[in-house]
Amino acid sequence: MTTDLHTLLAPYSLDALEPPENTRFEAHLEQCPACQAELAGFQATATRLGDAVALTPPATMRSRVLTEIARTPQERPVVTAIAQRRSLRSAVPRMAAAAAFLVGTIGVGGYAIERDNAHEADARSTTITSVLAAPDAATTSKTFSTGGNVRLVASPAQDSAVIVANDLARLKGHKVYQVWMINGAGPKSQGTFTSSGTMIMHGAGGADSVAITVEPEGGSKQPTTAPIVTIAI
Amino acid sequence: MGANAAHLKLASSSTAGPTVDLGDLLVRTGRGDESAFAAVYDALSSSVYGMARRVIRDPSRAEEVSQEVFIQVWKTAARFDAQRGSAKSWVLTMAHRRAVDAVRHDQAASNRDRKYTSSNGPDFNEVEESVTLSLEHEQVRRCLAGLTDLQREAVLLAYYQGYTYAEVAEALNVNPATIKTRIRDGIVRLRDCMGIEA
Numbered sequence: 391m392t393t394d395l396h397t398l399l400a401p402y403s404l405d406a407l408e409p410p411e412n413t414r415f416e417a418h419l420e421q422c423p424a425c426q427a428e429l430a431g432f433q434a435t436a437t438r439l440g441d442a443v444a445l446t447p448p449a450t451m452r453s454r455v456l457t458e459i460a461r462t463p464q465e466r467p468v469v470t471a472i473a474q475r476r477s478l479r480s481a482v483p484r485m486a487a488a489a490a491f492l493v494g495t496i497g498v499g500g501y502a503i504e505r506d507n508a509h510e511a512d513a514r515s516t517t518i519t520s521v522l523a524a525p526d527a528a529t530t531s532k533t534f535s536t537g538g539n540v541r542l543v544a545s546p547a548q549d550s551a552v553i554v555a556n557d558l559a560r561l562k563g564h565k566v567y568q569v570w571m572i573n574g575a576g577p578k579s580q581g582t583f584t585s586s587g588t589m590i591m592h593g594a595g596g597a598d599s600v601a602i603t604v605e606p607e608g609g610s611k612q613p614t615t616a617p618i619v620t621i622a623i
Numbered sequence: 624m625g626a627n628a629a630h631l632k633l634a635s636s637s638t639a640g641p642t643v644d645l646g647d648l649l650v651r652t653g654r655g656d657e658s659a660f661a662a663v664y665d666a667l668s669s670s671v672y673g674m675a676r677r678v679i680r681d682p683s684r685a686e687e688v689s690q691e692v693f694i695q696v697w698k699t700a701a702r703f704d705a706q707r708g709s710a711k712s713w714v715l716t717m718a719h720r721r722a723v724d725a726v727r728h729d730q731a732a733s734n735r736d737r738k739y740t741s742s743n744g745p746d747f748n749e750v751e752e753s754v755t756l757s758l759e760h761e762q763v764r765r766c767l768a769g770l771t772d773l774q775r776e777a778v779l780l781a782y783y784q785g786y787t788y789a790e791v792a793e794a795l796n797v798n799p800a801t802i803k804t805r806i807r808d809g810i811v812r813l814r815d816c817m818g819i820e821a
């Protein structure tokens with residue numbers, strides 16, 4: 391079946407696509423500037439339709455929500471700055487090797503996630519660079535039969551690790567991949583991604599392993615499924 | 624009545640120049656500010672709950688889904704990007720998706736056929752009784768009236784009933800490709816009528 395994917399934007403903005411078509415369209419949207427440009431206006435229009443049927447919720451809902459969020463961890467912003475403790479200069483050859491390994495076939499641009507703005511991308515690559523530059527950086531790679539791979543560079547000396555996921559199979563039903571760092575105290579969420587992503591982890595020095603599980607959109611407080619991959623640090 | 628009065632104040636302030644920037648509140652929420660989150664909740668809970676109630680119908684299920692939406696807002700607020708749309712649009716888009724998922728999931732689970740009836744559009748009398756009437760509501764009614772019957776039916780079935788466009792085609796006995804086009808024409812016309820920037 392060949393469909394002009396642009397024509398799916400309007401039904402998509404009303405959540406009116408069947409799941410397989412929705413997945414295909416979202417992949418199209420990622421790389422179609424025309425659809426991206428039009429989406430916000432369509433969503434704003436749909437929002438007015440929602441607004442037109444506003445109804446005051448039961449008063450008890452407010453306290454339930456506020457109680458719940460007070461004990462719910464938030465998704466970590468993916469970008470976090472860490473101090474660059476090493477001179478990069480002396481480590482350039484090693485760093486280049488690690489960077490080549492980490493980025494694999496996707497090129498240097500693979501560091502930056504598409505939606506990041508330039509500033510975030512800079513902060514991100516500075517941070518990644520300092521991990522890659524560490525003399526004790528150890529690298530691991532796992533490839534999935536369903537497509538895609540995960541690469542991990544960990545530096546105990548830097549107490550940090552960088553994990554890069556490339557093109558993992560997209561999940562159905564608004565599920566995401568969630569990354570966990572596991573130490574004696576149990577798993578600690580590092581953030582979520584849908585198919586590709588780069589995550590910087592701190593406290594990796596005391597960690598035993600890094601694992602990825604499939605979780606509902608927004609992530610879970612604790613893993614709710616068996617890991618699809620576990621990498622020892 | 625306190626809650627209603629508060630909502631009316633917010634509804635009118637959105638047209639008379641914002642006193643609180645929801646986008647700022649959402650950004651603060653993303654940094655873990657619980658009072659900013661409470662303000663986001665107060666500004667948007669009626670919109671989220673009313674929409675969920677319309678799509679899902681069952682009041683307790685709509686409440687459950689609305690709660691999940693706000694918890695998701697809390698968890699993922701750091702992802703909000705003001706350059707890609709308003710805070711209200713971000714939350715309502717997330718909420719509509721969840722409501723539609725819930726209705727599809729529940730219907731698949733109960734194996735119940737959805738029957739199209741003529742009472743699928745928004746019941747504006749009910750809205751007026753709920754004291755959350757705002758200027759935008761009048762505008763929505765006027766703009767909907769400016770669509771062709773097929774455009775209007777298609778948009779309303781999709782948005783308020785959670786129908787896929789294929790289901791809309793089935794319900795209205797029209798070719799799916801035609802429905803896709805009518806939904807697009809309908810949304811473009813609504814967008815322009817509402818004065819939303821293309």
Ligand SMILES: [Zn+2]
Pocket residue numbers: 395396418419422424425426
């Ligand atoms: Zn397109």
